[in-house]
Amino acid sequence: MLEEVDFYKEAANIEAFRSYLEAMGLTRQATAPKVYQHCSTKRILTMERLYGVPLTDLDSISSLVSSPETSLITALNVWFGSLLACETFHADVHAGNLWLLRDGRIGFLDFGIVGRISPKTWTAMEVFLASIATEEYESMASALIEMGATDKDVDVMAFAKDLEKIFSSIQDLDTELIVATARDRTTNATAVSANVVVDERQMNALFLDVIRVSESYGLKFPREFALLMKQLLYFDRYTRLLAPNLNMLQDQRISIVSNRGSRSRNTFR
Template structure:
């Protein structure tokens, strides 16, 4: 009988890895048989197989969906359908994870109450409302049991397969397939490390303090109730910026609400180690006291100053429908090694964005992420035809800028926010100087 807890845990993890390999092989075998007998398109078959394989592959599918610069369009479009809200686990599984993480410390000495029904359930974690013994309302983000073992096993398999393919088919090496998988592996490992997410929140809070920004807030993290697999945060009560009439109930000037949110985010691009890369309506809240709540820092990006400067020029040109300047700024981003015909690029961008700018604002703000990604895919396609390649973090940045553009069309439909003197796109500090070190 094994008495050493560490050795016992290692053996259990090894057994789980072996079981996971067997499970994966079974699903892949069934997918292969279906591929040989079914007329379903390959992207659809791959997406359905990923969903059957669970957490790691669902996150991988979401990575494909949000990386139009790395993957073929038909796969990016198909993986937009990858599940984000997954079936919830019984509270007993979540409770067991909490007990494992806090060891000898009884849960009753940390939490006064935990709601058994989850607020949300995604592929990697489940979120529950709770109250600390000190009385604060919080949300607990709890990693689902076995996720880390599954993640590491799956990603090692995917990485090994891509390396094998590159040896068998040498041409694939030029596509940097294994490097792409390695980047995916690095990002996904960070996403299941809640200590890293807590650090992202702390960096953002330090930025707010350093800039004396009292108009925005991020949830407080409670370290005594957090671990690598559990993240306990202050519960912020607010409303998403999706309904002008609702926003008016809490703010006299909806334009100021949006400008405050944008000023905060723009400043964070240059002054934080990373920027929040997923500020859709669910992650940007108008709180009852009028402040803007920034939540869910699991997806962040990093930006080079020259890319940000060119992006500002691009968005300014978009607001003024100056397609020639849009094209020039795309070239100035430095994502091409060939000579670009700026006039032809400008013509292609005009064809693309003339339809976007005429879109129904209420429809585009309804949370249709697929529509946003369609715009990104079209942009990437235009860029590639002219020899321009977009890095992943630029795609994250542009997607966020499009989110803001659509917030503007709902909250400020009759004004040009980019010409408002309250909006500060360029900060006085040097781009390379970070307030957060």
């Protein structure tokens, strides 16, 4: 928590992400606010103001771009790419921090919470992600065992069955459609906007269920796994809202780079 309120560190996180976008030629697809260093201190962070809407504002998104699905794919590719290219990754991509900007780019906001991923965790995460996509729960269980520190012999089959019960419940997460109307007093025209709200408490409960069941088998995960899991749940909800026919872990338009050996770990920091 102390690191989260150190604005020098947050400014460094933002600049590293902006350097990544520039080096990868992604500045036309995504951005993060420019930091005004001369106006910033450890307790004050002065940044460029971005204009846009959260990735859950369906009505506004549809008015800004012709394909919300394409915008979501861009957000996924930029974020997944940062896992490999940057020393840290954005670890708080809820709708308030991930926007579609007026110019059509994806805006990443608030770098106060970031994660650092180790080679061991990433290798296991790749197997874990693949197993989610294919619903191979034994592989999922094995990947989680690889990530978790334990001195116990884990019953993989029993663990897999418990995980299957949890992930089946993702389909049951609730969304609420909020419709707002506004009347123009001069033209008497009525504008209608819609915004989808995801029950974040349900998402957190799902995540905690995975941790709880894993701990019941003696597993203790590194913080980076918890952060990655939560971001994937956020992206899962955006996918269901903006591109319900998209499988974010199997679609070939989404790049989850597997060659970690090619990563220059300290290039963007």
